[in-house]
Amino acid sequence: MTNPSDPGRPRPANQGRRVAARNRAALIAAAREVFAEQGLNAPLSAVARRAGVGQGSLYRHFADRMALASAVLGENVRQIEQAAIGPGATLKSVLGVVTWHVTRSTAFVDLLRVRGDDGQGRELSERVRTVLAGCLAGRNELTVDDLMLAVAMVSGAVAGPLEQRERQALAAWRLLGIEVGPLRPVETDIEV
Structure with missing residues (x-):
């Protein structure tokens, strides 16, 4: 299967639970930065991008904006x-x-x-x-x-x-x- 962000490279394997804690920590750190720069109404896609994860990962960890905040x-x-x-x-x-x-x-x-x-x-x-x-x-x-x-x-x-x-x-x-x-x-x- 190919990586949609770079069709020439294979999609990385899903590492599941092994990276869940790391992803959550990255999302919190990214949200702190993005919210500080753009306010609480910043696009959640910007938070996911800054954390280096997909929006699906963001929503697996946080049901909504208020849960992330x-x-x-x-x-x-x-x-x-x-x-x-x-x-x-x-x-x-x-x-x-x-x-x-x-x-x-x-x-x-x-x-x-x-x-x-x-x-x-x-x-x-x-x-x-x-x-x-x-x-x-x-x-x-x-x-x-x-x-x-x-x-x-x-x-x-x-x-x-x-x-x-x-x-x-x-x-x-x-x-x-x-x-x-x-x-x-x-x-x-x-x-x-």
């Missing part, structure tokens, strides 16, 4: 939870990870503001609150509500190209008198 947001929250674990974990370092996501995803910003309508969104938002509350243990100058408000304020300050959003976010944190660690993602094992 939820998987991306769930990965964002897992990264924040991961940042709070371990000997070097501080409020400063965790806020660096939160800010990295805030500068890259309006959907993530919306998630942090969720208060009750969406069950999964509320659950993810509460997980972020729990992480931040744990980082505040022993600190009396801030409450978790103060910190969530500060994150919302910082997210409201970011606009424009990525470099500009990062500068604006860091400037907003400075104005609030809160120190933030390096803006970075955290590697996690994406759930299959």
Whole structure:
């Protein structure tokens, strides 16, 4: 059988379950990039193309756009939870990870503001609150509500190209008198 994208080459063999986890991880990573560039209404075909898989593979893993967006947001929250674990974990370092996501995803910003309508969104938002509350243990100058408000304020300050959003976010944190660690993602094992 021939490959429809390159009729001169044979179609690669279906590797089934062996590549399912890799495809899912690639789809989540691609969706994060495509949604950041084009917004949540970006064509899902662009996500599949960026991940290097067919649209059928995308729909085998995610029933619809919202399922894919939820998987991306769930990965964002897992990264924040991961940042709070371990000997070097501080409020400063965790806020660096939160800010990295805030500068890259309006959907993530919306998630942090969720208060009750969406069950999964509320659950993810509460997980972020729990992480931040744990980082505040022993600190009396801030409450978790103060910190969530500060994150919302910082997210409201970011606009424009990525470099500009990062500068604006860091400037907003400075104005609030809160120190933030390096803006970075955290590697996690994406759930299959």
